[in-house]
Amino acid sequence: MLKWKELYDECVNCHKCALGNTRINMVFGDGNSKADIIFIGEAPGADEDRTGIPFVGRAGQFLTKYLEELNLYRNKDYYICNICKCRPEKNRTPYEEEAKTCLQYVRNQVALVKPKIIVCLGATAMRYILGTDWRITRDRGKWVERKGFYMTTTFHPSAILRDPNKNQLFLEDLKAINKKYKEISA
Numbered sequence: 001m002l003k004w005k006e007l008y009d010e011c012v013n014c015h016k017c018a019l020g021n022t023r024i025n026m027v028f029g030d031g032n033s034k035a036d037i038i039f040i041g042e043a044p045g046a047d048e049d050r051t052g053i054p055f056v057g058r059a060g061q062f063l064t065k066y067l068e069e070l071n072l073y074r075n076k077d078y079y080i081c082n083i084c085k086c087r088p089e090k091n092r093t094p095y096e097e098e099a100k101t102c103l104q105y106v107r108n109q110v111a112l113v114k115p116k117i118i119v120c121l122g123a124t125a126m127r128y129i130l131g132t133d134w135r136i137t138r139d140r141g142k143w144v145e146r147k148g149f150y151m152t153t154t155f156h157p158s159a160i161l162r163d164p165n166k167n168q169l170f171l172e173d174l175k176a177i178n179k180k181y182k183e184i185s186a
C-alpha cells in the first residue's frame with residue numbers, strides 16, 4: 001500500500017491505460033482524507049478534467065447541495081473520488097480494463113482513508129466495488145457489511161438530473177447514509 005504522496009504521484013504519472021493520453025488533469029479525490037464516509041463515483045467529466053477536482057460539475061454540485069442539506073460537508077464529513085481517475089472521451093462509461101486498472105488506486109485510497117461507510121454512486125462504482133451481481137434499481141439502498149466496512153449504493157447524481165422521478169429514492173438513500181453515519185459516530 002502506498003502512502004498519500006506516493007499514491008498521488010503514481011496516479012498523476014499513470015499511463016497504464018489510454019485515458020492517460022487524453023486527460024487534461026488526473027482527478028485524484030477531494031474532501032476529508034480521514035472521513036468516516038467515502039463516496040465513489042465513476043469517472044471525471046469535462047469540468048472535473050479541467051479543474052482536477054471530482055464532482056464539481058452539474059451532477060457534483062447537485063450531490064454537494066443535497067449532502068449539505070443533510071449537514072454533510074466535503075471538507076469535514078466525507079471523502080469523494082472516482083473509480084477512474086481520468087476522463088473517458090465524451091463521458092462514455094469506462095471500459096472494463098480501464099476500471100480494473102484504476103481500481104488498485106481506489107482500493108489504496110480506501111485503505112488510507114479507513115472510512116466506516118463506503119457509498120457507490122451509480123452502476124459503475126457498484127459493479128467494481130460491490131460486484132457484478134448487484135443491480136442499481138433493485139439493490140440501491142441495500143447495506144452490506146464487508147471487511148469491516150458498511151457498504152451501500154445509490155443512483156449516480158447525473159441519473160437524477162436525467163430522471164427526476166428517481167429523486168425521492170435518492171434522497172431516501174442519502175438520509176439512510178446520514179443515519180448510519182450518526183449511529184457509528186454516537
Ligand code: URA
Binds near residue numbers: 043044045053057060
Ligand atoms: N461523475 C462522476 O462519476 N464523477 C465525477 O467526478 C463527475 C461526474
